[in-house]
Amino acid sequence: MDEALVERVRAVVLDIPSGRVLAYGDVAELAGAPSPRLVGRILAEDGHDLPWHRVLRSDGSMATHLVHEQLELLRAEGVLADGERIDMRRYRWTEPLPEREEPQLGLWD
């Protein structure tokens, strides 16, 4: 594996704030990975000490062998699931957002 890439992916995942999530494709883009599949592979091998649960599929679903644990970890951060799916429009972390604040959190349920 490309160790430099592994470190970039790990850095991106570490940057995801608690209570927000990213898709594998997002992480791939931010870390310069050639394919989202690589991100999944990297997390499987070197993601044990990362907040890996904040990374999921672009449609808000997740890998079958992880779904239960992942949902529980996310729930502990306030990321609530609709069944076994996360509402990506609501929880997806799009950018560092240095200035812009989230406009009134609870207004649109």
Next chain:
DNA sequence: CCGGTGACTACTA
């Protein structure tokens, strides 16, 4: 070299 297999996605129907 080839085909199968994943912690994946985007497009089409």
Next chain:
DNA sequence: GTAGTAGCCACCG
């Protein structure tokens, strides 16, 4: 909404 398909990339047999 769901299902099928093609593209994706590293690994393994």
